[in-house]
Amino acid sequence: MKRKIIAVVGILGILSILIGYKMYNKPHADIAGAKSIATFSAADLQKTFSDKEEEANTKYLDKVITVSGKIMSQKTEGDKVILQLETGDPMSTVICNLDPFSTHRRKEFKEGEMVQFKGTCSGYLSDVILDRCVELE
Amino acid sequence: MNKIVLVGLIFSVGFTSISAQKFFTKTGNVSFFSRTTMENIDAVTNTANCVLDMTTGNIEMAVLIKSFIFPKALMQEHFNENYMESTKFPKAVFKGTITNIKEFSMNMKGKFKGALVGSITIHGVTQPIENVVNLNPKEGKIAADLDFNVKLKDFEIEVPALVKDNISREIKVEVNTVLEELKKAQ
Numbered sequence: 001m002k003r004k005i006i007a008v009v010g011i012l013g014i015l016s017i018l019i020g021y022k023m024y025n026k027p028h029a030d031i032a033g034a035k036s037i038a039t040f041s042a043a044d045l046q047k048t049f050s051d052k053e054e055e056a057n058t059k060y061l062d063k064v065i066t067v068s069g070k071i072m073s074q075k076t077e078g079d080k081v082i083l084q085l086e087t088g089d090p091m092s093t094v095i096c097n098l099d100p101f102s103t104h105r106r107k108e109f110k111e112g113e114m115v116q117f118k119g120t121c122s123g124y125l126s127d128v129i130l131d132r133c134v135e136l137e
Numbered sequence: 138m139n140k141i142v143l144v145g146l147i148f149s150v151g152f153t154s155i156s157a158q159k160f161f162t163k164t165g166n167v168s169f170f171s172r173t174t175m176e177n178i179d180a181v182t183n184t185a186n187c188v189l190d191m192t193t194g195n196i197e198m199a200v201l202i203k204s205f206i207f208p209k210a211l212m213q214e215h216f217n218e219n220y221m222e223s224t225k226f227p228k229a230v231f232k233g234t235i236t237n238i239k240e241f242s243m244n245m246k247g248k249f250k251g252a253l254v255g256s257i258t259i260h261g262v263t264q265p266i267e268n269v270v271n272l273n274p275k276e277g278k279i280a281a282d283l284d285f286n287v288k289l290k291d292f293e294i295e296v297p298a299l300v301k302d303n304i305s306r307e308i309k310v311e312v313n314t315v316l317e318e319l320k321k322a323q
Contacts, residue, residue, distance in 0.1 A: 028210040061224055062203060062217075075164055080183055082164050095163060095184055100206060122204035123227045125186040127163055131204050 028101045032134050034064045036118050042069025042085035042094040049124040050092060060121040067094055067130060068116040071109045081107050084127075085115070092126055099132040106135070158319075160279055161188045165314035167200050169287075171305040178212055178304065180205040187314050189281070194238030196253070196270075198231040198312070220294050221260055229259045235270060243274045253283065262292045279316045284309060 038060065040048065045067050049056045069085035072093060076082075081098040096117045098104060109115065119133030165185030171178040185200040202223035207213035217223040233255015235241075241249045251270040256263050266285065273280040287308045289296060296304050 024209070024211055026210050028213070057224075057227060061227060077166075077183065082183055084163075093163075097183060097204070120203075122184075123201040125163075125184070125199050125201060125228070127184075127186075129184050129201055129204055131184075131206065 028132070030102075031064065031099055031118060031120070031132050032102055034118070036064050036066040038063075039066040039068075042067055043087045045094055045128050046087040046089065046092055049128045053124050057123060061123055063121055064118060065121050065130070066116060066118045066136065067096070068114065069094060071111055071113045071115055073111065074109050076107070083109060083115075083117075083133075093128075094130065095127045096130045096133040099134055101132070102134050104135065158192050159188060159190055160316035161319045162186070162314045162316050165198070165200075165312065167205075167310065167312050169205075169308050169310045171308050173303055173305050175303045178207070180207045180213070180216065182206065185312070185314065187281070187316060188319070189235070189279070189316055191238065191241075194235040194251075196231075196233055196235055196255070200229050202227055202229060215300075220289075220296065226259075226261045229257070231255060231257045231266070233266070235272075241272055241274075243277070243279075245274060248273050251281075259287065259292045260294050264291050277318060280314070281316055282311070282313045284311045286310070 045065075048060075067085065069087070072084040072086045072090070074081065074083050079100065083096045083098070085094040085096065087093050096119060098107065099119070116136040117130065117133040118136055119130035122129045122131045163186055164183055165187050166181065166183050167185045168179060168181040182200055182204040184204050185198060187196070187198040189196045202221050203217060205213070205216065207216065233253055235251040235253055237252045241251065249272040251272050253266070253268045253270045255266055257266045258264075268283055268285050270281055270283040273282075287310055289304075289306055289308065
């Protein structure tokens with residue numbers, strides 16, 4: 001009897017360590033497979049935030065959204081790629097950070113090219129910022 | 138004809154002097170580190186905003202808390218939900234002045250030590266800050282960097298007892314930006 005209890009406790013102990021370890025190391029959410037809750041043009045997204053930032057924050061902060069627009073500029077630093085999308089206002093754009101945890105079809109973009117990205121919305125500074133972006137076909 | 142040239146000249150001079158007043162970036166790098174014997178934690182964002190007014194020395198910097206990327210998803214979740222409450226307080230903001238900006242010039246070689254005085258708001262709490270910001274002019278741009286320590290207690294950031302040995306009481310923050318001239322007509 002005593003042996004059985006020890007065995008059960010032991011197995012439970014090992015299981016909980018395994019589960020704990022797995023939770024600690026759980027991967028970042030898969031953006032490519034995540035459902036986008038809204039789709040915007042870059043200009044509309046910028047306007048949504050510049051008009052009513054608080055309301056837009058409650059709706060879209062931390063949510064996966066889709067944005068399309070023309071590439072205004074690309075900045076590459078090591079493996080980090082930051083893309084700015086045109087909105088009509090060069091001082092207030094949409095900034096997309098390519099996801100460091102996803103594999104990308106390409107990391108080079110041309111100015112003026114139309115693109116569509118899906119990413120999580122981090123909020124609004126002078127620009128709307130999307131992190132963890134992946135390009136949609 | 139001469140008049141047109143003159144007007145054009147005045148305009149272009151006017152424009153350069155206006156545009157020379159402000160430097161900015163939208164892609165500043167901010168990272169932070171927590172070192173304890175139990176665990177090292179670091180996170181980084183590349184989309185910090187910064188504007189520096191060269192005539193007054195006024196400088197403003199803002200960063201979105203949710204844009205910090207952690208190597209581990211769980212850390213990022215805890216950071217946003219439990220410690221920083223980033224839905225309630227989405228931004229961290231620094232506002233201040235480089236008091237000795239008059240001594241700085243774009244032609245100087247090497248680093249200029251700017252005396253930074255201002256306030257920083259994190260987690261909805263504002264605290265005064267005094268620091269040195271290194272300004273390094275290069276090819277018409279200014280590399281600006283600084284580091285400072287943030288005491289969690291000062292910003293009312295609470296760490297649960299369960300993980301208190303895993304998170305340092307004092308977090309080191311590093312800011313690295315390259316400021317470009319703000320041109321009004323882009």
